[in-house]
Amino acid sequence: MLFLARLVMKSSSFSSPTIVLITDRTDLDDQLSAQFTNSKGFIGDNEVVSVESRNDLRVKLQGRNSGGVFLTTIHKFTEDSKLLTDRDNVICISDEAHRSQVNLDQKIRITDKGVSKTFGFAKYLHDSLPNATYVGFTGTPIDATLDVFGDIVDSYTMTESVKDEITVRIVYEGRAAKVLLNNSKLKDIEDYYNQCAEEGSNDYQIESSKKAMAQLSTIIGDPDRLKALAEDFVKHYEQRFSEGATVAGKALFVSSSREIAYQLYQYILALRPDWGEVRAADPLAILSEKDQKEILPAAKIQMVMTRGKDDDKSLYQLLGNKAYRKELDRQFKNIKSNFKIAMVVDMWLTGFDVPFLDTIYIDKPIQRHNLIQTISRVNRKFGGKEKGLVVDYIGIKKQMNLALAQYNKVDSQNFEDIEQSVVVVRDHLDLLSRVFLKFDSSGYFEGSPMQQLSTLNMAAEFVQLTKDLEKRFMNLVKRMKAAYDICSGSEVITQEEKNQIHFYIAVRSIVYKLLKGEAPDTAQMNAKVRDMIQAAIESEGVEELFKLGDDKQKEVDIFDEDYLSKIDKIKLPHTKIKLLQKLLAKAIDEFKKVNRAKGVDFSKKMQVLVDKYNERKEADVLVSNVLEDFTDEIIDLYHQLRKEKDSFKDLGIDFEEKAFYDILKALAVKYDFTYPDDRLLTLAKEVKTVVDDKAKYTDWSKRDDIKAELKVDLIILLAENDYPPVDRDEVYKEIFEQAENFKKYKNSGSM
Structure with a gap:
């Protein structure tokens, strides 16, 4: 949508059009508003506004001949039917153009007060902006989408999205046979799907569908089947979790009705009562201070659906109000929340994005575009997530093939x-x-x-x-x-x-x-x-292998002789070499945080050794003295670093002053000029004093004014000390980099 808005805004054919962005949900409107507000420069128009009402939009359009981006929901167009503008350079862009954005038909309701005639939201929208150009975005265009918006201009399929690494592939696992105690009932479910294949709205079809669904609900809601379903679901979920096969243990379970969902929920809790216990957070999660504020106590499994006034009291209280459901939304989208399994019927099946959600269990008859929307909940990309899994408890495989073939025609393997x-x-x-x-x-x-x-x-x-x-x-x-x-x-x-x-x-x-x-x-x-x-x-000394790199082991002194002796116990040469490489790399990284110049020198020396090890000849892999030589060279470099770390003591300066001494001396060698050692020592102390003075503010690295003052003070100090005797801007640049490096890690507490 952003790209299209930019293109039409810059198109001479539209003469700087006015764009109206239309969604059918408030949360989508908020999401789009944030995206477009943050992209004014990209779009090419500074007026990006969310309108509060239809009248608000009319006021904003009056007297306007061009420009402006206005965001609204489709529901606002029912407030009245007056013309908003008859301009032809208005472009209406609709999101989710397969739902309420396509209902142009008249609706007739007969009540005791007579006949009431109304139209869908889309009809009021088109009457309000009769000469506008209408563009629809949808992942699942239905016939009504094409009737309202015209032919498909461009498409981007799921297969293309996977190839571009925008989404992940979807994997199907059928488990319907495991929970349908009478497998012949699968035929009844298939018959229902066939009956619904030709969509229509006449009374006969509606009545026939209701009867089929009633029969289907009896099959799906059979108590013995639900018990078998609960057992299989718990086993399947726990198996994936114990194997580490799921990114965060988040799963959606889609039931066919609220009543059936509640029965299944009770059977699941009978098997796993602890899933219903309210806990502060995921027991395995490490919580930051921010997490502790945002994560609220929650049960592991929860039902997410609207409640009815005729609900059983326990169910009514369990489902909660709108604010409660909104909080559930936030908690499920937090990877560290204890809320892992959401049981739903209709909610969260469209427009609900949780990137780390990787498993959806379906026990509801779904077809066509609704099925595509549903299974797409698990194809969002996330680190460590290779694929999204659809577990089928109802027999939707044929429907998936049909739906994917319709919306994903570029690939027969859907x-x-x-x-x-x-x-x-x-x-x-x-x-x-x-x-x-x-x-x-x-x-x-x-x-x-x-x-x-x-x-x-x-x-x-x-x-x-x-x-x-x-x-x-x-x-x-x-x-x-x-x-x-x-x-x-x-x-x-x-x-x-x-x-x-x-x-x-x-x-x-x-x-x-x-x-x-x-x-x-x-x-x-x-x-x-x-x-x-x-x-x-x-027993083998390899506990260091598992400790190294562990945040909980930061107190270990890697320069301690005892620490090195533990590694020396390892009798496996390749493992020992790799562990020594890690040890040395960590030591160099720590050293570099204070002394950038010397740290870089040691990094280069280490890289030479690593390359030499990795490029060893095939014939040398089993020759012990070759591996021993590698080991000795790494240990020797380790001791050189250790000696360098303590070398400041011999010069009568501290560790931090030595860092500036080294950079000043290295620059003299690099740019071929001489400078007395005793003056270098004095200058190094003064440089550190200047850096300390200007960098005493915790936010100094983000403040250009303080950084500028630091640079000026350093230039004056160096000039007063005749350093360097040649005019080289690079000298100042490298000293500034060392100063910023030094203060960055000192302020962050990493040294």
């Missing part, structure tokens, strides 16, 4: 089936077994906890023999894991296969920890592996 993920997992297990053909992993599957841990460590060592082998292994496991996240709840994957999967994931977790510092795959390891590591990890 969605990925769960079976495809199973195939991917097994293919990668086969490839990984070939990689490990010469490695004996039996100790992991048959040995004691100590033998299991030793096997994991040896396996991590094995895949690090060469850089190519390590890269191949890591990529294979990553792809296998992405597929397993989707099919982990399937009974098709055998326990033996799961054990193999967890073995490879556990090995990758160790190697990943060495490479990156945090191992997201740890959650994928089964309980046996986790317990084993906790029980035995300390």
Whole structure:
């Protein structure tokens, strides 16, 4: 919409048009208003206004011949039927052009007071702006959309969106047969869908549909079926959660009616009473001060739907009022909230975006554009989310194919089936077994906890023999894991296969920890592996592998001799080298926060060693003295850094003053001029004093006035001390960078 608004505003054909943006929900209006208000420069018009009423819009349009962007909801056009403007350079852009924006038909109501004739919102809109150009945006155009807005001008399919990495693929898992105790009832559901295939509005069709739906509700709401559904849902959800196959454990469960949803909700709580307990936040979440203010206590599973005056008292209280539902909306959209599972009927199925929502369970007959809107809740992109999962408890596979074929014509393979993920997992297990053909992993599957841990460590060592082998292994496991996240709840994957999967994931977790510092795959390891590591990890000295990079371990002194001796206990050469690399990298990063110049020098030296290790020859991978040389060189550089860190003591200055001394001396070498050492020491102290004085304000780095004063004071100080004796702007620039680097980390408490 923003791009279209920009194009038409800049088009000479429209002579600077007036744009009216129309939504059918207040929250969408607020969302668009924020986006357009923040994009005035991009659009090319400074007047972007949300109108409060139809009369407000009329006032704003009167006397206006061009320009202006006005946002409103479709419902405001029922306030009266007077003409707003007959100008032809008005462009109405409608969002969600498959709902209330297309109802032009007359409605007749017969009451005791006579016949009442009304029209839909769209009719009043078109009568108000008779010469306007109408443009509609929708992901699911229906026949009425084309009748009102004309032919499709441009389309962007779900397949294209996935290829562009705007959304993720949708995966289908059918579980209807697991909860329909009489599988012949699937035929009744299919008949209902067929009956609804041809949409119409005559009395016969409406009455026939009601009867079919009543029969269908009896099938869906059967108590024995709902008990089986509750058991399968709980098992499936917990399996995915325990495997770490879901980003945040958020799930939508779509029921066919409020009554059926409430029965199912009670059956679920009977199985898992703790899901109904109100808790402050996700027990696994680490809360910031802001989180503690925003996250409210909530139960894990909640029903989100409107309540009726005839509801049972307990149901009425459970559902709450509009304000309560709005708060539920906010809590579900908070990744750290304890509110994980939302049971819905009609709410939250359209225009409800939660990027980390990755699973939707459907137990409601849905078809066509409504089905596309519903399953699209799980295709939003989020870090760590590979795909969105649709779990079908009602038999919607055929309807999904029909709907996706209608709205996604560029690709015959509209969605990925769960079976495809199973195939991917097994293919990668086969490839990984070939990689490990010469490695004996039996100790992991048959040995004691100590033998299991030793096997994991040896396996991590094995895949690090060469850089190519390590890269191949890591990529294979990553792809296998992405597929397993989707099919982990399937009974098709055998326990033996799961054990193999967890073995490879556990090995990758160790190697990943060495490479990156945090191992997201740890959650994928089964309980046996986790317990084993906790029980035995300390014996081999590899507890440092799991501590390094952990925020909770910041108090560890990495320059302590005892710390280095712990790492020296590790007998696996490749693991030891990687851990020493991490140790040195962390030490250099900490040093660089104070002394930028020397820190950069050490970074370059370390990179030479890392490149040398990664480019080692195939013939050298098993030669022990080659690996020992690498280890010795890293340890030697580590000690050089440690010595440099304490070198300020010999000069009679402090650690921070030494940072400025080093930059001043390095610049003299770089730009080939001489400057006495004793004067360098004095100048370094004075530079630090100036920096301290100007940077005493916590927000100094954001204030251009203070930064400008700092630069002026430094230039004067350097000039007074005849530094540099040659006029080079680069000298001042590098000193300023060191000053900003120094104060940035000192003020943030990182030093």
